[in-house]
Amino acid sequence: xxxxxxxxxxxxxxxxxxxxxxxxxxxxxxxxxxxxxxxxxxxxxxxxxxxxxxxxxxxxxxxxxxxxxxxxxxxxxxxxxxxxxxxxxxxxxxxxxxxxxxxxxxxxxxxxxxxxxxxxxxxxxxxxxx
Numbered sequence: 001x002x003x004x005x006x007x008x009x010x011x012x013x014x015x016x017x018x019x020x021x022x023x024x025x026x027x028x029x030x031x032x033x034x035x036x037x038x039x040x041x042x043x044x045x046x047x048x049x050x051x052x053x054x055x056x057x058x059x060x061x062x063x064x065x066x067x068x069x070x071x072x073x074x075x076x077x078x079x080x081x082x083x084x085x086x087x088x089x090x091x092x093x094x095x096x097x098x099x100x101x102x103x104x105x106x107x108x109x110x111x112x113x114x115x116x117x118x119x120x121x122x123x124x125x126x127x128x129x130x
Contacts (some may be wrong), residue, residue, distance in 0.1 A: 007086075007100065009038045009086055014103055015100065015105075016036055016038065017036075017085055019104055019108045022128070023109065026124050031115065033080070034064075035079050035080070035081045035082070036081075036082045038084045038086055039083055040085065041085055041088070042058055042061065042083065046058075046118055053084070055085070055087070055088065056088045057088070059084070059088050059092060059103075059107045060110065061082070062115050064081060064115060082108065082115065084107055084108065084111075089104060105127070109126050110123055113126070
């Protein structure tokens with residue numbers, strides 16, 4: 001019986017970096033100071049705020065003010081962040097059999113889309129390479 005090791009946080013981060021590089025340059029240039037962070041699960045505050053039944057119910061999260069809603073007078077101390085939740089992503093990957101890099105890319109594009117103020121249709125076009 002062969003043992004498989006779950007990809008580490010660092011390996012998911014590397015997949016996210018590679019996925020980010022596939023996003024059209026005109027969009028990457030608009031991201032500004034956006035932090036991409038991989039955690040095993042959402043924190044308890046996020047879990048409660050989103051009324052999750054389980055920490056496995058969310059693959060990623062954008063936390064910040066979407067670019068279309070930003071003002072130059074904003075004095076927000078925290079940077080805009082995209083969270084990728086490793087354990088739920090791995091669970092989804094195992095359940096679906098989808099390529100892990102494709103799953104990470106999908107979640108990343110969806111959360112970046114929230115940052116840019118995009119619709120689900122816009123995000124789908126980006127995923128399809130448009």
